[in-house]
Amino acid sequence: xxxxxxxxxxxxxxxxxxxxxxxxxxxxxxxxxxxxxxxxxxxxxxxxxxxxxxxxxxxxxxxxxxxxxxxxxxxxxxxxxxxxxxxxxxxxxxxxxxxxxxxxxxxxxxxxxxxxxxxxxxxxxxxxxxxxxxxxxxxxxxxxxxxxxxxxxxxxxxxxxxxxxxxxxxxxxxxxxxxxxxxxxxxxxxxxxxxxxxxxxxxxxxxxxxxxxxxxxxxxxxxxxxxxxxxxxxxxxxxxxxxxxxxxxxxxxxxxxxxxxxxxxxxxxxxxxxxxxxxxxxxxxxxxxxxxxxxxxxxxxxxxxxxxxxxxxxxxxxxxxxxxxxxxxxxxxxxxxxxxxxxxxxxxxxxxxxxxxxxxxxxxxxxxxxxxxxxxxxxxxxxxxxxxxxxxxxxxxxxxxxxxxxxxxxxxxxxxxxxxxxxxxxxxxxxxxxxxxxxxxxxxxxxxxxxxxxxxxxxxxxxxxxxxxxxxxxxxxxxxxxxxxxxxxxxxxxxxxxxxxxxxxxx
Amino acid sequence: xxxxxxxxxxxxxxxxxxxxxxxxxxxxxxxxxxxxxxxxxxxxxxxxxxxxxxxxxxxxxxxxxxxxxxxxxxxxxxxxxxxxxxxxxxxxxxxxxxxxxxxxxxxxxxxxxxxxxxxxxxxxxxxxxxxxxxxxxxxxxxxxxxxxxxxxxxxxxxxxxxxxxxxxxxxxxxxxxxxxxxxxxxxxxxxxxxxxxxxxxxxxxxxxxxxxxxxxxxxxxxxxxxxxxxxxxxxxxxxxxxxxxxxxxxxxxxxxxxxxxxxxxxxxxxxxxxxxxxxxxxxxxxxxxxxxxxxxxxxxxxxxxxxxxxxxxxxxxxxxxxxxxxxxxxxxxxxxxxxxxxxxxxxxxxxxxxxxxxxxxxxxxxxxxxxxxxxxxxxxxxxxxxxxxxxxxx
Numbered sequence: 001x002x003x004x005x006x007x008x009x010x011x012x013x014x015x016x017x018x019x020x021x022x023x024x025x026x027x028x029x030x031x032x033x034x035x036x037x038x039x040x041x042x043x044x045x046x047x048x049x050x051x052x053x054x055x056x057x058x059x060x061x062x063x064x065x066x067x068x069x070x071x072x073x074x075x076x077x078x079x080x081x082x083x084x085x086x087x088x089x090x091x092x093x094x095x096x097x098x099x100x101x102x103x104x105x106x107x108x109x110x111x112x113x114x115x116x117x118x119x120x121x122x123x124x125x126x127x128x129x130x131x132x133x134x135x136x137x138x139x140x141x142x143x144x145x146x147x148x149x150x151x152x153x154x155x156x157x158x159x160x161x162x163x164x165x166x167x168x169x170x171x172x173x174x175x176x177x178x179x180x181x182x183x184x185x186x187x188x189x190x191x192x193x194x195x196x197x198x199x200x201x202x203x204x205x206x207x208x209x210x211x212x213x214x215x216x217x218x219x220x221x222x223x224x225x226x227x228x229x230x231x232x233x234x235x236x237x238x239x240x241x242x243x244x245x246x247x248x249x250x251x252x253x254x255x256x257x258x259x260x261x262x263x264x265x266x267x268x269x270x271x272x273x274x275x276x277x278x279x280x281x282x283x284x285x286x287x288x289x290x291x292x293x294x295x296x297x298x299x300x301x302x303x304x305x306x307x308x309x310x311x312x313x314x315x316x317x318x319x320x321x322x323x324x325x326x327x328x329x330x331x332x333x334x335x336x337x338x339x340x341x342x343x344x345x346x347x348x349x350x351x352x353x354x355x356x357x358x359x360x361x362x363x364x365x366x367x368x369x370x371x372x373x374x375x376x377x378x379x380x381x382x383x384x385x386x387x388x389x390x391x392x393x394x395x396x397x398x399x400x401x402x403x404x405x406x407x408x409x410x411x412x413x414x415x416x417x418x419x420x421x422x423x424x425x426x427x428x429x430x431x432x433x434x435x436x437x438x439x440x441x442x443x444x445x446x447x448x449x450x451x452x453x454x455x456x457x458x459x460x461x462x463x464x465x466x467x468x469x470x471x472x473x474x475x476x477x478x479x480x481x482x483x484x485x486x487x488x489x490x491x492x493x494x495x496x497x498x499x500x501x502x503x504x505x506x507x
Numbered sequence: 508x509x510x511x512x513x514x515x516x517x518x519x520x521x522x523x524x525x526x527x528x529x530x531x532x533x534x535x536x537x538x539x540x541x542x543x544x545x546x547x548x549x550x551x552x553x554x555x556x557x558x559x560x561x562x563x564x565x566x567x568x569x570x571x572x573x574x575x576x577x578x579x580x581x582x583x584x585x586x587x588x589x590x591x592x593x594x595x596x597x598x599x600x601x602x603x604x605x606x607x608x609x610x611x612x613x614x615x616x617x618x619x620x621x622x623x624x625x626x627x628x629x630x631x632x633x634x635x636x637x638x639x640x641x642x643x644x645x646x647x648x649x650x651x652x653x654x655x656x657x658x659x660x661x662x663x664x665x666x667x668x669x670x671x672x673x674x675x676x677x678x679x680x681x682x683x684x685x686x687x688x689x690x691x692x693x694x695x696x697x698x699x700x701x702x703x704x705x706x707x708x709x710x711x712x713x714x715x716x717x718x719x720x721x722x723x724x725x726x727x728x729x730x731x732x733x734x735x736x737x738x739x740x741x742x743x744x745x746x747x748x749x750x751x752x753x754x755x756x757x758x759x760x761x762x763x764x765x766x767x768x769x770x771x772x773x774x775x776x777x778x779x780x781x782x783x784x785x786x787x788x789x790x791x792x793x794x795x796x797x798x799x800x801x802x803x804x805x806x807x808x809x810x811x812x813x814x815x816x817x818x819x820x821x822x823x824x825x826x827x828x829x830x831x832x833x834x835x836x837x838x839x840x841x842x843x844x845x846x847x848x849x850x851x852x853x854x855x856x857x858x859x860x861x862x863x864x865x866x867x868x869x870x871x872x873x874x875x876x877x878x879x880x881x882x883x884x885x886x887x888x889x890x891x892x893x894x895x896x897x898x899x900x901x
Contacts, residue, residue: 314786336789345787353783358847359776367777368788370770377770382714421788 011062038216039440083163100124147178250473259289268321294475362388391420412443538867549745576846581640587826590811619804669817686747693739780847
């Protein structure tokens, strides 16, 4: 048995009105990959912020022992000096700087007080070799894909002589290949003596890579499982995370009544003037009333672009082709037109272009359909609170009140606010773009249940998803998008993960 | 809950909002003491309100511009230039007063729309686009006043906007020396306020929503009524409500109503809070940009009119630094530089704070150099207070 490199003992951290961490203990052994799992709001990120000094010593109670010494970090720079590095979901690179500038940003190699660029470039090259990234060092980070940026972040951490590397959902934005690469790299780093803590929602990945798993729930440590003893399995993890067993997370539908064609898209082409290339080529597809149509495909295949081009084209593509709803031809020049015609789009990026984080729950829910609660353009504040409270209870949004700012809600609850906002426009076609990204198992189940209820009520849904089990579990029909084209259409009884992947990677 | 607990809770929850009012009150109290009461005299308060007018209307427009994450540096000299235009329209083109004013306001809207075109359509940063406007309008003032120099405005109706007072009721032997129409307007305002507050409370109760405890509600009403009453009494003690005050009040009420009660107002704050999300919510961000800059241009014109009327002439130097005073007033009033947050009422308080400082220090005989420093310190303190209370709220 190797020694613990990190011990966090009886950590308690309170926010006004909430105990985010309640007497949490967390122990990481040297040279292991330790996964930290739990539902959103379970306290994983808070725990890591305590560790890294974002919440400085004194703002929490309990003790942190790292590398054999009791530590009292006052900020990130303290924790970094002792060899703790955190890589967040939102990457902390400067897009306009080159790869080598980024790697040594904040701990520049200096000759006196002048930066030694030659040495910097040489060392940066060595770091890139360690993370097996093959890019031009002088390339700007802006021009790299998400997967490569992640590797640059890790290179940056390694350049600081990191002993404990913490990754917060590193694969959330990566495709299968990049994820696989990253996991390989973590194993490799482990063999070279780096200890890793990995926060992840992707249980398959946790099972693949973890030596040890700690489960948090509601701010408390539930258990620590050892992979070598065979304690780590998907059912065990889910059971501990949600405190109950979820046998089938895709709810059964009572009836599947598929009606007339609600949306029909023909010969749909789009050209992005900013990228200077065409992004959709001769797309044909349709959606019937009361069905869930899955749009599968790799990231960057054009699924989101397809959805946006239908939803009033806010990005300003040049579009040709025909779109009709319930048999009548339409041209949406702005999302407003699409909304008025009964289309709603729940974005994949709820913080970026979905919600207004500085506003409260009720303002977010009513934003897209203010006229519903206004008479002669004057908003009825009381009606607004009433509407918001209706969605709060029907979607089970966990918030003390609808006057709470959305930024204070957990990811799953933010997603429910987002869904509520778009249900309030009373759509006949709901487009959900990665509806369960970055939310926990319990909230996922709730989202699926809501979707099921909606289609039973006659709504049609287009669901864009990178998670194949979700596509297979929820859809009635699947279109696979690849390189801006519809690579194939599958009835759900014929669809398998293999078939979808084959179409998706078939350029 | 006891009375004091209620009072504390109310104060804690609204500290940011009440902070500005408290600051204004403290500043006024200090000057009242240091000037041995001259500051709070009816005459000085009336002057103060008249001096604040042209900055206050600019600050109202600037609030919305900053809320949608832009800035407008051109409005100072635009106001000065349009002040010259209104003078020329009356003096040289012999237009009657009201057509001249309407023409000027329309030109202001046009100027705002041009800026909006550059910002929304051509995607030029507002700072750069309006800096260009700043230079152009500065030159434009010099061009139009080149041959004549200062243009004196002889029209009495026009000059009354900046110098005149609303007419009084005929003398009836009661309250001699007090402006009775002003008192009546003040009383009506108090009655309307009480009725609207009671109505809103009743509506909330009809929806079963939480309302202020009764005693707090009454205290709030008494306090605001006393405030309006006090100001009315002060104004009535001199010559009553000035036309400038009337103009500013009307503009403030309209903008307050639009920003807090209407769909347009919600859309403006949504664009400021997250432009991408607003666009995807069916809000036309470009349209909102046009509306906000158009309104800013119109208010710049109004500002120029108020100033020209007060001076009874258009000068070559009008407009210098107005935009920075307006921006400072907006920030003192709690507008967030990051966008999406800020209130019209706050910005007017901000303008009053700035002008109270000037007026009070003038009365004390403090030199202009120290006045600038004091105003800078107050601006910094206001923003520090704002940031500190915002962090605590999280």
